[in-house]
Amino acid sequence: MSAVSPFLDPGPRTTPNSLAVAHLSRDSIQPIYLKETSGTTDGYAEGPVLNTRFGSFPHSTLLNKPWGSQIRASVVDTGSRGRRLKREHGEHVADGEKLDNSKGDSTPGTTSSRDLKVAPSGFIHILPPTPELWTISLPHRTQVVYTPDYSYILHRIRARPGMKIIEAGAGSGSFTHAAARAIYNGYPKDAHDVKGKVFSFEFNHDRYQQMQKEIEDHRLDGIVQITHRDVYNHGFLVDNESPGAECVFLDLPAPWKALPHLARNRPTQSQLSSSGLDNLQDTGSEWKSPLRPDRTAYLCTFSPCIEQVTRTVDVMRHLGWMEIEMVEVAHRRINVMRERIGLHLPAGERGSTQTAANVEEAIAKLQEVEGRYKTSRGQSQDVDIEMGEDDETAVENNPIDGSKTTLLSSEVEGAQSAKPWMSGRVIHRTEPEIKTHTSYLVFALLPQEWTEAQESAAFESWPCGKERKVIGKLDKEARKQEKRELLQGKKRKKDTDSKSEAERPLSKKSKTP
Numbered sequence: 248m249s250a251v252s253p254f255l256d257p258g259p260r261t262t263p264n265s266l267a268v269a270h271l272s273r274d275s276i277q278p279i280y281l282k283e284t285s286g287t288t289d290g291y292a293e294g295p296v297l298n299t300r301f302g303s304f305p306h307s308t309l310l311n312k313p314w315g316s317q318i319r320a321s322v323v324d325t326g327s328r329g330r331r332l333k334r335e336h337g338e339h340v341a342d343g344e345k346l347d348n349s350k351g352d353s354t355p356g357t358t359s360s361r362d363l364k365v366a367p368s369g370f371i372h373i374l375p376p377t378p379e380l381w382t383i384s385l386p387h388r389t390q391v392v393y394t395p396d397y398s399y400i401l402h403r404i405r406a407r408p409g410m411k412i413i414e415a416g417a418g419s420g421s422f423t424h425a426a427a428r429a430i431y432n433g434y435p436k437d438a439h440d441v442k443g444k445v446f447s448f449e450f451n452h453d454r455y456q457q458m459q460k461e462i463e464d465h466r467l468d469g470i471v472q473i474t475h476r477d478v479y480n481h482g483f484l485v486d487n488e489s490p491g492a493e494c495v496f497l498d499l500p501a502p503w504k505a506l507p508h509l510a511r512n513r514p515t516q517s518q519l520s521s522s523g524l525d526n527l528q529d530t531g532s533e534w535k536s537p538l539r540p541d542r543t544a545y546l547c548t549f550s551p552c553i554e555q556v557t558r559t560v561d562v563m564r565h566l567g568w569m570e571i572e573m574v575e576v577a578h579r580r581i582n583v584m585r586e587r588i589g590l591h592l593p594a595g596e597r598g599s600t601q602t603a604a605n606v607e608e609a610i611a612k613l614q615e616v617e618g619r620y621k622t623s624r625g626q627s628q629d630v631d632i633e634m635g636e637d638d639e640t641a642v643e644n645n646p647i648d649g650s651k652t653t654l655l656s657s658e659v660e661g662a663q664s665a666k667p668w669m670s671g672r673v674i675h676r677t678e679p680e681i682k683t684h685t686s687y688l689v690f691a692l693l694p695q696e697w698t699e700a701q702e703s704a705a706f707e708s709w710p711c712g713k714e715r716k717v718i719g720k721l722d723k724e725a726r727k728q729e730k731r732e733l734l735q736g737k738k739r740k741k742d743t744d745s746k747s748e749a750e751r752p753l754s755k756k757s758k759t760p
């Protein structure tokens with residue numbers, strides 16, 4: 248294993264031949280494999296270039312940067328690229344159009360990073376890959392499980408470092424990456440090393456191959472083992488060995504068809520037929536459960552429709568799964584922002600409301616308007632001109648409706664000195680509606696295997712039913728009789744005490760205080 252996956256330990260800086268995430272804007276991010284190539288690449292003298300709507304970014308400007316750095320766009324000759332490609336393909340290019348490749352790196356026709364000119368505008372941020380960022384930027388091959396769902400699922404199935412998870416189907420690998428991070432407690436040294444692992448199963452061959460490649464590119468091999476398999480018919484054993492899983496996640500069109508393969512013992516014919524799975528015949532071979540025998544197994548299935556849920560729950564009941572529960576994650580994004588209220592704020596600015604922020608501001612404005620009205624009645628002069636000549640105030644034009652706002656000099660100073668991102672009240676607003684239904688999550692658990700030997704050992708330690716001392720009586724009449732006897736005993740004691748008191752010699756009695 249060359250290095251740790253950037254998903255598990257990205258290190259302090261970007262490195263060549265590794266995955267990074269280009270953050271263009273809040274809703275636009277792009278995964279990128281950073282390459283350290285000195286020669287002309289794809290027609291660019293600058294080597295490999297990331298072209299975005301915020302400008303062009305040669306990889307050389309993105310390499311060896313601390314994660315989270317802001318990278319400014321570079322001036323890249325995108326126009327000559329087409330001409331260069333044409334020339335490479337032997338097409339005629341006019342002499343005057345020929346490119347001067349002499350400057351730059353030692354490699355002819357390349358531009359070194361120190362020769363690159365910073366573009367007048369445009370920047371991105373370079374971020375380390377995480378399962379969350381990968382989920383929103385990965386190449387979609389199927390519907391994927393998103394972060395609000397998988398964070399809850401991993402918590403409920405108790406995925407933690409050192410656990411073994413079975414996942415089917417792998418699809419686009421969104422859940423796989425999050426699961427790999429959750430169970431990671433080091434890379435296994437060999438096949439017998441007991442480290443956390445994700446056993447992933449995918450039926451579609453193309454998706455299986457793409458996943459296999461991604462896992463290698465992301466250096467997750469050893470932590471994720473993907474198998475090309477139809478789990479409905481062939482179950483979850485890997486090389487005919489049990490993965491020994493404690494956690495299971497099924498994102499399949501018919502999860503109930505995979506459930507009989509997750510039983511502790513071979514399901515009986517009646518269990519199979521009551522589940523509608525008569526086609527799964529007894530093959531005669533030895534039964535191996537893919538679950539860890541000495542631990543409770545936690546399962547989650549992910550289904551978009553309620554009919555799939557009812558079918559799954561029905562089969563779960565027949566196969567002995569317990570504490571079955573369905574949950575839907577209704578996720579809402581909460582936007583936290585600053586809201587600025589005040590008459591002095593520039594009109595039409597995002598997040599600002601032009602209204603009096605308090606009583607003082609409202610009175611000041613009224614007084615000012617009244618004063619202006621009196622002045623305009625006294626002198627028939629243009630108010631705007633007068634205002635413009637007045638040092639104490641300034642007039643602001645509203646770019647939207649053309650109206651004018653008069654700013655008091657103190658307000659102008661205040662508005663200029665305040666940092667825009669610090670002014671205003673911090674408020675939060677949720678999205679007005681929950682956007683989409685993702686899926687119904689069905690959770691269940693299968694208790695650990697319990698043998699006769701374990702039962703006898705438990706009985707030895709806690710001999711249930713062999714208690715020697717019986718505390719209290721069981722029936723009502725016996726309890727009443729017990730109470731009667733208790734009261735009679737007390738009464739007898741009281742009588743005896745008072746009798747002995749009466750019989751005591753008088754001299755002794757008088758000494759009593």
Ligand SMILES: C[S@@+](CC[C@H](N)C(=O)[O-])C[C@H]1O[C@@H](n2cnc3c(N)ncnc32)[C@H](O)[C@@H]1O
Nearest residue numbers: 389392416418419420421422450451477478498
């Ligand atoms: C919705 S996708 C899974 C998406 C994945 N959980 C993710 O987060 O990216 C369902 C996948 O199950 C696979 N699949 C369907 N039937 C299967 C079967 N019998 N055995 C294994 N995989 C199967 C499909 O090929 C598909 O890729």
